Amino acid sequence: MIETQKLTKHFRKLVAVDGVSFVCCDGEVFGLLGPNGAGKTTILRLIASVLKPTAGAALVDGLDTSRESARVRARVGLLVESAGLYDRFSPREHLRFYGRLHGLDGPQLDRRVDALLEMLEMADFADRRAEGFSAGMRRRVVLGQALIHDPPNVILDEPTASLDVMSTRSVRALIDRFRQEGRCVLISTHLMAEAQRLCDRVAIIHMGQLQAVGTPAELIAQAGAGNLEEAFVRIVGEERLRTDLWAQSRQRRWYQFWRRRRRV
């Protein structure tokens, strides 16, 4: 189970996440929905204890991500949107490497690697070097890395970004499977249709703040809209979406300018 309590993250003057609270239960697919730059990836990084919160807390299976980061990481599998591969390593070697870093070894590691290669349909290219892999192949390897230690909590950042139709279908099937296995699945996406199709519950994030939480049907009904996309626009407000995004980009520019000035 993943829980955030008034989770806040500042990057100097930039407020990336502002008092976000939600709970994602086991056997549930919970979606963080928001435009690019809303703070979704930062929330996921805070939960995976890659970043430390400025205020508030994130709990994974009751463990505080700030205080017990190593134990949290052992219970979390994070698929990073922009994750890369070692080009001179094969998928099997990637899985074995990350397995060892998670403390697996011997026959246990071999079994887990073989199972993942089969589950993620990587058997055909399991021993080929990653150089020249397509986006779909790369995404499968990275997903395998995140799942090598069989984590009860799976965090997926834009899981279907830049994937073709067949790869997207595979990832969706996999998320359904995680749900059936009773894992807690937290995904971030800016694709409304995907969120509506995959998620049991959705949190709408805008400018680092939580705008609404509920099932897609509840949010659609709450906004009196025809679909989740329309509901999202109505909940946040079309005018606010435009002006806030402009203000945010201006704030980022000022932040970068200020950092440059400080460096000078």
Next chain:
Amino acid sequence: MFRVMRTIFVREARDLLRDKRALLFLFAVPLAVPLLGAVAGVFVVWQIARQAGQGIPILVVNGDQLPGLVAKLEESQVLDLVGMPSDPEQALQSGELMAVLEIPPGTGALLEAEEPITLKLTSSRNGWLPDFAVLAIQGALSDYGNEVLTDRLSRRDLGREWLEPIRLERMTAAPTGVAATAVVASEEAPSSLTSIFLPLLVTSWALSGGLSLVASMTVGEKERHTMESLLVTPASRVGIVLGKVALSVVVSTITIGLWSLDSLGYTFLLSAMSSGFSGLAASFSVQFGALGLVVLWLALLMLPFMTMANGLVAAVCTFAKNYRESGLFLTVLQLLLPGIALLAVFAVVTRPPAAVYALPVVGVLVAMRDLFGGGIAPGALVLAWGAAALYAVGSVLLAAYAFSREWALMRGV
């Protein structure tokens, strides 16, 4: 932690072994350089032998004035004394003649009268053979001059020692310190040049060997977007850094070893060329006999120094946003460390206070200088090594600290 360290070490080593370009730059260059040198040497020797077999054509004008000199030139196996061509100047320009030795008329009489004489030597500008001809002519002139001098001295009942009224017997006082004594005990005591250049060489070796490798292992993780995947594992950050630094130290040691073998190889080759193969054996026994203790101490000092340099580079590169930024940081380091090395070699006095040996970077370099300069106490040597080991641990901890800080790791991610 050691399990993580081993896992990281093995992964990075495997990655390096599969990277042909990196292997080429790190290991093939020091292996290829002596090979190329040997090929070039064989070619030059073959050319000389071929030309010597035919004889290098030279002209002696008025040779009848100094028949003794002409005899010496004829004795030379590489020179071929030819007759007067129709146009000597043209023959020199075309390469038909390699050199012309002109003996002015009346030279024989002047020499007989013990008056100074001047000969004129003009060489062609046709490759390196004229230089070789000039060397052979100078050798013959020197032999002939010695004969004339010995003849003049014997006419006055004088020996050659008459020409050298004062002789200087040069000795070196044995300094304190076990290692230093071993150096000076040998005939081939390292020159002061070694003590000057060694710290500079060690500094550049320590940086050059593992530098690009450390950059690839740290900031490279950011560039490849693999950093976050690594950070999300429960692996100890200290273990990760230790694994990376350990590999870079191993690689640096191997490259330094290869370059050192190159240097030794050239030394032996020069020794063999100058004094035959018995000289080579003597040189070998000197290098591995009397200098053994010094070389051992040098290795002991270099290991923590390299670890410190690699740890420092790892810390800097972990902080860097990308390769470009790490390149800028490393340029500063590359300028700074040799600068400190120069300061250590030239600005620090001989036999400095013990505290100097405990200074970061300077201490080790001064110890190396004094080790080869022949004056360091065992206590100072141990102090320098201990301090260097402490700084090595400190720099690795600094790298581990950078590897556990959000502000360093997430820059550029």
